[in-house]
Amino acid sequence: MTSGPASDQRCIAEVDSIRPVVSICSDRQEKVDRGDLALATERPFAVSVGAATLARLTVREREVLRNMARGESNRVLARRLGIAERTVRAHITSIVRKLGVVSRFEAGLVAFHQYEALAGEDVAS
Incomplete structure (x- = not known):
């Protein structure tokens, strides 16, 4: 270390x-x-998104969102996807808007809970 x-x-x-x-x-x-x-006992981050909402994302946005489930920084996401960090930020801004969530954190929760659905959509596309 x-x-x-x-x-x-x-x-x-x-x-x-x-x-x-x-x-x-x-x-x-x-x-x-x-x-x-x-x-x-209320769930503070009860974020749910339907299949129709996920379908509004582009293939690249779904790829970014799926990678967000790992909790990695924008810089790491950019390196993993072979794009600029600024482009990752633009994708995340679009993802947050399209999902109707208020933060990158909530989008990450959606990614975590919808990981298989996001992967399945990429295969089907």
């Missing part, structure tokens, strides 16, 4: 990426502590 500024930056980025999840978990724990179990 390497150490140094680059390694430190990666660690900071990883911590920053989970900060919203930690915040949600803290909120849920506070609800449990107050005895508000109904609110504590």
